[in-house]
Amino acid sequence: MKELLTNLRLVILSVLLCCVAYPALLLAFAQMVVPWKADGSLLTNEQGQIVGSAQLAQAFTRPEYFWPRPSAVNYNASATGGSNLSPTNPRLTERARELIAQYGGSTAAPVPADLMAASGSGMDPHITRAAARYQVPRVAAARGLPLHDVEAVIASASEVDALRVFGGEPLVNVLRLNLALDALAANNP
Amino acid sequence: MLEISSPMLVIGLSLGLAWPLGAYMRWAMDPSESGPRRAAYEALCTRLLGSPASSPQNWKRYAGSMLLFNLVMYLLVFAILTTQGVHPLNPDAKAALEPSLAFNTAASFTSNTNLQHYSGEVSLSYFSQLFGLMWLQFVSAATGIAAVTALCRGLSGRTLLGNFYQDLWRATGLVLLPLSLIVAVLLILAGTPMTLDGAAVATTLEGVTQTIARGPVAAMVTIKQLGTNGGGYFGPNCTHPFENPGFWSNIICTVAIVLIPMATVWMFGRITQRMRHAAVIFSVMLALYLAFVACAAITESAPTAAFAGLPVGDAMNLEGKELRFGTTAGPLWAVSTTATSNGSVNAMHDSLNPLTGLLPMAGMWLNVIFGGVGVGLINMFIFIIVAVFIAGLMVGRTPEYLTRKIEAREMKLAAIALLAHPVFILGGTALFASTAWGAGTLNNPGSHGLSEIVYEFSSAAANNGSGFEGLGDNTVPWNIATGVVMLLGRFIPIIAPLAIVGFLAAKKATPESSGTFRVDTWMFGTVLTAVVLIVGALLFLPLAVLGPVAEHLAI
Incomplete structure (x- = not known):
């Protein structure tokens, strides 16, 4: 049971890191530095x-x-x-x-x-x-x-x-x- | 000059970067003498993840935790894909995936394969791409790094292989994420789009409407390369100008494909404190890699046979290739992406000259030329065990590896791990080539049709993900068969080696003496190369002859 909880925490933390923070940082960088290229x-x-x-x-x-x-x-x-x-x-x-x-x-x-x-x-x-x-x-x-x-x-x-x-x-x-x-x-x- | 300069750039850069990265990965994954800051960081991680993420595990518990977390990964993404229509970040209103396709896709990304029976820009929402597939690209690659770290610990004599959850978190946060940020920034500067706006609608100069799919491309392209995932944002992968806008992005991506698999070998040397042995393994892999690259560059420089006798200018085979990468970029990438189990493409493999097409297949059959993130070295470990065993038999002594005796139990496990691969490929090909399941889905006639089936099963079993993409593979039989093969082809070759090192580490170490069989010499490198080529490739020779070789001879 405790191990399942760790799995859940790992899912949440890795999603926050890889799917929220990582793309958000890149979006901010791309849209500020090279907006024309970033939009295609x-x-x-x-x-x-x-x-x-x-x-x-x-x-x-x-x-x-x-x-x-x-x-x-x-x-x-x-x-x-x-x-x-x-x-x-x-x-x-x-x-x-x-x-x-x-x-x-x-x-x-x-x-x-x-x-x-x-x-x-x-x-x-x-x-x-x-x-x-x-x-x-x-x-x-x-x-x-x-x-x-x-x-x-x-x-x-x-x-x-x-x-x-x-x-x-x-x-x-x-x-x-x-x-x-x-x-x-x-x-x- | 271009023929030489682009491979030189890629290989030189990756060799140069792999060495320091190996040292960094050792620090990140298996800190030996950690300072107070690192200790504080680890304490914070344990608080965040809970106590099960701190206690070291034996091989069984380690493998158990790995399977459990991978099951969670699979279930979550399957759920996301089958309910896609109701999620946010879906500006182009993509509907849910059909169940067999969702099974195949979730299995494919969980197993680090990224075989794609869907086409990204057609079928998936931004949410599914970012929160489903890109998440799996991070954590499945991290699973590979965790597993190889555990293997290294076992081989350095520890019976406790570390903690899976801790390792996965380290691999994600300390290895993959920082590297991805660096590479993604470079790709964005090179022109890869990064936006959450929906498709753009253009009216072309001739007045036709052109709908231009785009999205958060740079984020996904980066981790797909670094994590040897290979699943592209767009259907045609890195041939698409948005994924791979030009010469430099192509160089960066090719380096990113081979970088971590190369660095892993040096990490292995550092953790086991056997750098000379690691250097021998690295040299064997590098020699095979260079030989494959050279062969592919030569065979692909010939024009396509389809234009023979027609009034067409002289050039290499350009079908399925983009001009902006340069001439050898296609064959170099084709070899790199299949030597490692990456599977992204910058040229369509289905349209390669027949003998060039054989090289990616051979790369997947061997699956140890640097190999997938983490698992490449694990596969090579099996070949090392076999090589040590054969060498031991030849001189009539009990074989031993890194001071531990290799006995019947270890050899049985090694044989299972070794034979699973050809069983999946040969068995699957036989079944699909003889029934309408396979024969009804081909895009090309004759021997090349057989090659399409062989390639698909090789790609699934090797967790590669590239394809002879003419194959109409989004059918229920293909989705289920390759889905099952990908999962078994992922976990059997990870768990069996973990069991072997678990058993080895529990044995008494025999002190090294002048009679010890040395694994850090050129002699051993030669034996290992021979074992890889004979055991690894010979099983597939009939397929090579019936497919690409027959096609070549028919020209």
Whole structure:
């Protein structure tokens, strides 16, 4: 009986420590020091409406936007996930064929691999800079812009982070890139 | 350069931090010469917890208290999950879980497995995540640390193994909580959300509505890594940009996965005062770990076979991976998370190249390459007993370990602990592969389908929690079968070793002489490695051949 009481006390104390004090301290820290990140890095437009999260991919299908990596969950940020298709699964090859057709890939101009492979979360916000460059002709044509203007936006939107310092491929955040494109259009009507 | 630098960073940091942490854990868990402040703290804890938390226990009482508290843990969380709808902190109005799923989930988090047949952001309220699952992530990890501390005390010759309640409280308050605060602050700075607001609703640039699930993510992600729990806040775990926002968060998380299991080996050396022996064990684990990491990095650098012959640019297998972590981050994590019984992922294991997929499975089959918090070393202890026994037989002497003779009773218990693991994996796989219970839930055809079943049972038995997640595992047969396997796979390999050390400690110590079989030499390290590989892996060779190897050869 006494031992049961000790169990109960241990439950209460550990809950207070781990489930009340610990998250409360973190909440206070996060909301005071980095409130924007702590709320999910949400981006807003000039009217103050939320347009997405800088950390999450969203669907882009129109030709005038850069397209993100494929998503097994169609960019649903409330039910995320990967394709879980194995390398020997014919469905994976089939999906790649459809995507290649969409991008108009050919042996002369193979589609960058990151645009063919779904990310683990289905929400990868990045594509490689090579994958962004690959889409420049389509985006430029749809927007009626010269190629080098679009190239310049990619260069300005490329992220310099630790990954690159350690020799990784330069990455571009697709949502930020598309916002920069829209801003360009708004400034030069 | 990135291929090398990211593993070097992770392994270098964890090796460097494990040493001081081992010394700290010794101070926290088994204070030998405590000053007046520590004595006052312990007195306060005894007042708070009551007198049953102060008297030292023999192995039976220790194991009994552990089982009792774990039963309480299980029942409380089962109750929370089945009544989820009426609790506070539920801004997105999540309903109660179906009973078999609640059983599986409560068993999974009680046993430190964190196999998830639900998807976090879809099914659970903030209350369930924080007060149910995150609480279990702390106290189940603390149970592991408590158990290994008791084992160390027994091996240093004490017949009383300490007090479970006291140990659990020390592990929670002095080890896990301070470490979690440090790591969580780093993750928050790296961009992991920490909020109690409900989901955000965005209107995308193309005018579509996107509902963005968020929550107190940083708190849970931290303890899931440090406690080798692995249960993510979101369904796809640490591939999700909110759980793992970038390069540095990925490095921090990978270090957090292996840190405490590494430090535990040094704590063992300090408590038993056999640092050279601990160094040999550490080296065996490290050698296997490095070999696994190297193999995985090499096999995963190949492109996926699915794109062969298509006009796709050259790159490693990127299916199921995120770009922001860098190339070797996926295989490094896959090995780390299964060598330790963590089970979180930063790439989808189902989509790994076939031979890379074999390495996480092998890590779970052995379950001793640093292993889960506390239990990794306990598993290794069983292999050590077997290695000492075999070495003793080879030279024709009564085997002894740390001055105590190993006899029939100890060997029987070791055999039970050792064989439980393959029985659960092989038996479960046989049952589910031959019936619609398993065959009807596969996401991939052929050998890979078998691998999905093998992986699921390996993950449950090893208390790992990762999966070939294509498997449609939220069915009543899967929930019940893996739930039972997780509980047995947790407690048999803890209680049998505690019994062994209880028996050993009660024996008369034979003074060490020049004839003593030494366990602090490279020779013993070699014998131990061979025993781990032969006894641990050979049993699973047929599964490896029928699953991943057959798939590889079919490409």
